[in-house]
Amino acid sequence: MTTLYEERFVPHPRDYARYDTERLREEFLVPVLFDADKTRLTYSHVDRMIVGGVMPVTKTIELESIEPLKAEFFLQRRELGAINIGGPGIVEVDGTQYEIDCKEAMYIGRGARMVKFSSRDSAAPAKFYLNSTPAHRECPTRKVGQEDAKVLEMGAGETCNQRVIRQLLVKEVVDTCQLQMGMTELAPGSVWNTMPAHTHSRRMEAYMYFNLPEDQAVCHFMGPPQQTRLIWMANEQAVISPAWSLHSGVGTSNYTFIWGMAGENLDYTDMDFVQPNELR
Numbered sequence: 001m002t003t004l005y006e007e008r009f010v011p012h013p014r015d016y017a018r019y020d021t022e023r024l025r026e027e028f029l030v031p032v033l034f035d036a037d038k039t040r041l042t043y044s045h046v047d048r049m050i051v052g053g054v055m056p057v058t059k060t061i062e063l064e065s066i067e068p069l070k071a072e073f074f075l076q077r078r079e080l081g082a083i084n085i086g087g088p089g090i091v092e093v094d095g096t097q098y099e100i101d102c103k104e105a106m107y108i109g110r111g112a113r114m115v116k117f118s119s120r121d122s123a124a125p126a127k128f129y130l131n132s133t134p135a136h137r138e139c140p141t142r143k144v145g146q147e148d149a150k151v152l153e154m155g156a157g158e159t160c161n162q163r164v165i166r167q168l169l170v171k172e173v174v175d176t177c178q179l180q181m182g183m184t185e186l187a188p189g190s191v192w193n194t195m196p197a198h199t200h201s202r203r204m205e206a207y208m209y210f211n212l213p214e215d216q217a218v219c220h221f222m223g224p225p226q227q228t229r230l231i232w233m234a235n236e237q238a239v240i241s242p243a244w245s246l247h248s249g250v251g252t253s254n255y256t257f258i259w260g261m262a263g264e265n266l267d268y269t270d271m272d273f274v275q276p277n278e279l280r
């Protein structure tokens, strides 16, 4: 088997408040995404988002359907975003090849039957981070490079949150059903992401931290703004943020992360902000 998957259910915020460290990690943390020549998927029932990783080293890896989808092929009723965080890679969709370099994205619309991932050089393998959500219509498959991104400069050195947000799969850039994805890069010396924090009960979100030195960590905050908890995270791990949860983090160094959202709308700016002094 080249595809390993896990299924996760939807925690209720009242139950979440009683979880201990281990239970919090079991429900929300996705500890391993990249495994040589394998696809790893976590099917979350939170907006049915699948969070995963494909790391082709010596082989070409085909995207396979998994049992919970009860589908003939993975994208029969879904759309997919893939962002490469490794060496130069190739994504092939129904016979058409796309060169996807580090920090470049691919949007693959519903109905694509054969999706394959490979690396240019097995010594510097590609690592494709995946987010997939149910789709009600077919949107065209296309590559989204760094130059296509909508760029936002946020934060400041004084508040240790200076960062650049690159919106890759957003409605201004590419047509999607419900998926949105992008990448946020912190400036050296800046460590806080998504501060001031926010919630958006219209959409769930997943964060995947990378470019974090192996001996460093990100302390990720979650929960309703008046009842937060934390999850310590390592490089190349993801965390699921249900619609009732905020999502913010502080690192022991700077880092980059990929965010992906799905749900009610495609309005990135639709957020309910919470100021730092209002958090509990």
Ligand SMILES: O=C[C@H](O)[C@@H](O)CC(=O)C(=O)O
Binding pocket: 154, 163, 165, 182, 183, 184, 193, 194, 195, 205, 247, 259, 268, 271
């Ligand atoms: O709803 C939007 C998402 O949480 C992120 O795009 C926020 C983010 O990258 C940041 O502020 O650093």
Ligand SMILES: [Zn+2]
Binding pocket: 198, 199, 200, 205, 247
């Ligand atoms: Zn958000």
